[in-house]
Amino acid sequence: MQPSLFPSPMPLTFTVSKLTFLIRKLLEENEALQDVWVQGELSNLSRPASGHVYFTLKDSSAALKCVMWKTSAARLTLSLRDGMEVEVHGRIGIYEPAGQYQLYADQIRPVGEGALYQEFMRLKAMLEAEGLFDPQRKRPVPEFPKKIGIVTSATGAALRDMLNTLRRRLPLVEVILAASPVQGTEAPPALVKAIQSLNRQRPDIIIIARGGGSMEDLWAFNDERVVRAVAASQVPVISGVGHETDFTLCDFVADLRAPTPTAAAELATQITLLDLQAEVQNYQNRLVTSILNLIAEQKNMLSSLTTELRYLSPERRIQSERQRLDELARRVYSSLLHRVQLQSAHVAGMRNRLDALNPLAVLSRGYAVVTQKSDGRVISRVAQAKNGQSIQVRVSDGRFDATVDEK
Amino acid sequence: MPKSTAKKTEKPVEELSYEEALAELENIVSVLEGEQGQLEEAIKLFERGQALAARCGVLLEAAELKVKQVAGDTAVPFEEESE
Numbered sequence: 001m002q003p004s005l006f007p008s009p010m011p012l013t014f015t016v017s018k019l020t021f022l023i024r025k026l027l028e029e030n031e032a033l034q035d036v037w038v039q040g041e042l043s044n045l046s047r048p049a050s051g052h053v054y055f056t057l058k059d060s061s062a063a064l065k066c067v068m069w070k071t072s073a074a075r076l077t078l079s080l081r082d083g084m085e086v087e088v089h090g091r092i093g094i095y096e097p098a099g100q101y102q103l104y105a106d107q108i109r110p111v112g113e114g115a116l117y118q119e120f121m122r123l124k125a126m127l128e129a130e131g132l133f134d135p136q137r138k139r140p141v142p143e144f145p146k147k148i149g150i151v152t153s154a155t156g157a158a159l160r161d162m163l164n165t166l167r168r169r170l171p172l173v174e175v176i177l178a179a180s181p182v183q184g185t186e187a188p189p190a191l192v193k194a195i196q197s198l199n200r201q202r203p204d205i206i207i208i209a210r211g212g213g214s215m216e217d218l219w220a221f222n223d224e225r226v227v228r229a230v231a232a233s234q235v236p237v238i239s240g241v242g243h244e245t246d247f248t249l250c251d252f253v254a255d256l257r258a259p260t261p262t263a264a265a266e267l268a269t270q271i272t273l274l275d276l277q278a279e280v281q282n283y284q285n286r287l288v289t290s291i292l293n294l295i296a297e298q299k300n301m302l303s304s305l306t307t308e309l310r311y312l313s314p315e316r317r318i319q320s321e322r323q324r325l326d327e328l329a330r331r332v333y334s335s336l337l338h339r340v341q342l343q344s345a346h347v348a349g350m351r352n353r354l355d356a357l358n359p360l361a362v363l364s365r366g367y368a369v370v371t372q373k374s375d376g377r378v379i380s381r382v383a384q385a386k387n388g389q390s391i392q393v394r395v396s397d398g399r400f401d402a403t404v405d406e407k
Numbered sequence: 408m409p410k411s412t413a414k415k416t417e418k419p420v421e422e423l424s425y426e427e428a429l430a431e432l433e434n435i436v437s438v439l440e441g442e443q444g445q446l447e448e449a450i451k452l453f454e455r456g457q458a459l460a461a462r463c464g465v466l467l468e469a470a471e472l473k474v475k476q477v478a479g480d481t482a483v484p485f486e487e488e489s490e
Contacts, residue, residue: 171470178477284460290439291453
């Protein structure tokens with residue numbers, strides 16, 4: 001027996017609101033109903049201006065009203081059509097004004113994706129456990145590749161986008177395409193073969209890419225064989241599969257994951273034409289600077305050599321010799337002068353001594369010289385004089401005659 | 408560091424690939440920046456460097472994406488679809 005919702009005794013009469021509230025509580029407390037996937041056919045699809053999406057899911061014997069709020073509807077990658085078989089995720093709730101239960105949907109996917117998703121998770125866990133997605137396995141992608149290998153469909157928009165991107169960013173590069181179908185059962189073995197044959201061409205980078213599509217469309221890029229071929233590649237691999245929100249196992253195993261094919265081509269060309277042009281320009285500037293520096297240096301050296309040369313010129317020596325000559329002449333002159341002075345002092349000395357010996361000098365002191373008048377002989381003794389003899393007397397200022405009077 | 412004064416190759420500039428021209432240009436620049444060699448030699452290097460830089464510029468300007476396709480173990484030209 002199921003326990004009664006309404007404990008007896010049950011004397012009250014409910015208001016509609018109260019009853020509806022109880023029903024709502026009943027539904028909302030059931031966890032299974034709050035996180036549920038429902039499969040059915042889309043019908044009565046309506047998208048009013050509010051942005052919310054209303055539809056009914058049905059199968060042969062039942063129908064379920066559904067609403068998807070604007071914010072969830074904006075994230076839809078699937079374009080909805082009536083009659084489409086889909087799986088819808090959401091929670092069951094009550095729209096009280098209409099007394100109606102409905103599914104508040106937050107995700108919609110095509111039927112079958114659920115199973116694919118399970119398989120995806122299983123494979124991912126297995127390969128992850130093997131270490132295929134380890135960050136240490138990731139190799140750096142060369143910055144400036146000369147040769148880029150591309151694995152994609154020869155006819156898809158992805159190839160055109162990538163070639164345009166490469167042409168714009170780095171037209172120097174050589175592209176080698178290994179065309180392969182990118183969906184369907186023939187895709188995985190063809191992708192594996194493409195990766196292997198590109199490896200023999202020794203490109204610097206391999207891009208494996210495909211444009212956007214449903215999970216089923218992208219399924220080849222979750223194929224175990226393809227994932228293992230990417231892991232075994234000798235050349236670093238960039239994956240660019242689907243849109244930004246799509247993740248494939250190729251993305252996990254690749255050395256670098258790009259959100260789109262165009263982004264993959266961008267990541268493969270980290271150095272662009274503009275960078276190369278700037279590099280050449282930089283070298284050219286340095287070339288000019290260094291030659292100008294060199295010339296300036298040589299000029300400096302020349303001018304310092306000129307100065308040195310001037311310093312070493314004989315003119316200086318000539319001048320200094322001339323100076324020495326002057327000096328010598330001066331010394332000769334002065335020594336000569338000295339000797340003349342010495343001589344003249346000597347002469348003066350002699351003259352003084354001569355003066356001292358002059359007999360006449362005695363006269364000035366009162367002495368007189370007496371001579372015979374007849375012969376001029378000096379009378380120095382008495383015996384020489386006779387009475388009446390004429391004599392001459394010489395005094396300091398002249399002479400006079402005299403006669404000897406008495407002897 | 409510079410290896411020598413770039414005497415070894417001295418291929419005509421017009422015959423050099425972009426990588427060759429750039430590598431030689433790089434070498435010349437470091438030689439010129441690194442030493443005070445003879446002026447005459449330096450001017451020769453400078454002129455060669457200028458020609459190399461011009462060669463690189465022309466090659467960048469004229470570069471066109473080459474697209475080939477794997478065919479067995481070789482690669483053949485790939486015809487892109489026009490728009």
